[in-house]
Amino acid sequence: MKRTRMLSLVIMSILNILLLAGCWNYREVDQLSIVAGVAIDKGIHEKYSLSVEIAEISGEKESETKSKTITVEGKTIFDAARNAISFMGKKLYWSHAKVVIVSREVAETGLVDILDWYNRDAETRGDIHILVSKGESAKEILSRKSTTEKVKSFEIDKMMENQKALSKTSPIEIWEITNELAAKGVGAISAAVDLEKSDGEEVPRVLGTAVFKGNKLIGFLDADETKALLFIRNKLDGGILAEDIQMNGIVESVSLEIFKSKTKVQPVVSNEEIKMKVSVETTVAIDEIEGTFNVIEDEGRKKLEKFAEESLKSQMENLIKKVQLEYGVDIFGFGTKLREEKPKAWESVSSEWANVFKDIKVDVNVKVHVKNSAMLSKPLEVGD
Template identity: 30%
Template structure:
């Protein structure tokens, strides 16, 4: 009996701590939100746009003719208030736990993105693995209202496009919330975000309707273009393509890309970049900071449009030297342009100096923007061509 009584007491205690799913959410009570847009209004409020999945349209095989997503919008003095105001229109609570992409309007980005990001960083229901992009020259709401092809859900289209573009083309960069916050609070590096634009040709009404999805040459397209430069949390300008490629190369974000180079005599050759590694080292000489960058890059020959013999080792050596000179020139010019035009350290050179000489950094960090503007950057590029493709010399040589 004593043992039975003890077991009963233990069971009662365990039951007290077994409360079940007290905070459970039924799926039919939630509006699954895959994309969010943040803008500012004329009177200084936030305009929040939520791209919500239409479950009936996504689940049905043939589709009912309705859109696969629904747009809900609300304004408020804070982002949280705007989200709650959406319940006046949406039959379900906005649920952003599966968020794929956050788009911030350019006007809001220029005012500052720190305050509106606080809710997204603080909310325990929100995962931080979504991508963040800046609507280039337009509002975020305009981006989220464009129907897309290939993917039924525009948010998935944007997420996958940025992911593929980052791997295949080195002028874009996918940034998550954690990455952005880390750059915002860093002493030696400023944030950079990929820009996104909407191109609409012809009839705007047709472009923004479901018919846009059904056309081969759709009149409305979304395009990731340019990298947005920030000073703390405020947008101050845009990098061009060469500057964007340089930024990704220096920060080791390049997965793959292609580059055009001149052949030794005439014509063009195309190299496919397979691997890129940058070693950034900082140093302080006589109180002045300096940066050394060593690039180690590996290539395949992707295309030949000139009369050269790829079977000769000296030809490969010449192509490697040409690429080293091209890359060195582009990196030097782009870094210098960023120093002169933006005067903010987006490359993380301050972090490199901090690692090399923490004591000197304490003094340098007080006026780092000025130091960065005049910072000497020494660049060395090593290019290696590993393979020339499935054939040797081009058949174009035989045609000539």
């Protein structure tokens, strides 16, 4: 008994050793070229042109991270990715990629091809950021010199991560956008990236939001609109509200830092009419007062809150109007909310949601609550 049991172990080890010669998926780390990020453009000869940024470390003691960008063309994304072998010998390793940048042109023709491969393949991961380039070329963005990180893609990834404190773009990961594309009653959005002049050099800046209709890009929102969008989507985790406040005829600015914000979207159905109620509750802190208004005392603070509430409200209403008129895509997810809360009402309108959305009435309510005034308890005083 014991003998046979041991022997089955032995057989297994023999098998192991015999088969060890062909460990199929065995690959050493140094044989991989680690993809850090990828930019997708329209190809010149083929359908797609893939610019892949590869991260490398070289040097022995003082090792240095470097990046290299190569451009490959192919009929499909996967074809292009495999074509890279004919350029560099090593197979590209996708699991550590951080960003995908899609050029405007490609985004306008449709995202599905790209997203499908990214979600289907086992090596690629869904939890990476997707950006749409405002300029013509996505490759340009990856090939610029990076400022803080050695690898451009990592830098863009950091930008997206730290957006939380800024809220001027909507970071979105591939699986999220895939879900949104598939879901009924919500339009897809993604972050936008553009080249901007800074210190005489053109560097990429992540700012604004790309709006999709179906899977096709139809336009962009600017930074402030993005903030309003994030408010409505309840995706806002931070950022600054710079408010102009008018008192006694003089205009001065106050910066409010957003600590916490909670948005509730509630569909109201009455007499076949669908109305959305958006109520925002924001907790902010005074972080900067340009001037000498006393907005800290009760009276001034109330005023400040009111100003902030109103400006936020108008921003949101403007955005909703703009989106309804210009794009006609429900990027706020009102439809989803309706489906979740009032499935019956949704059933009746789901087939023509796009049209219904255009005329939907939205009731925006904003409540701003000033929590503190940072380190100073009073505005600075200017003597004579």
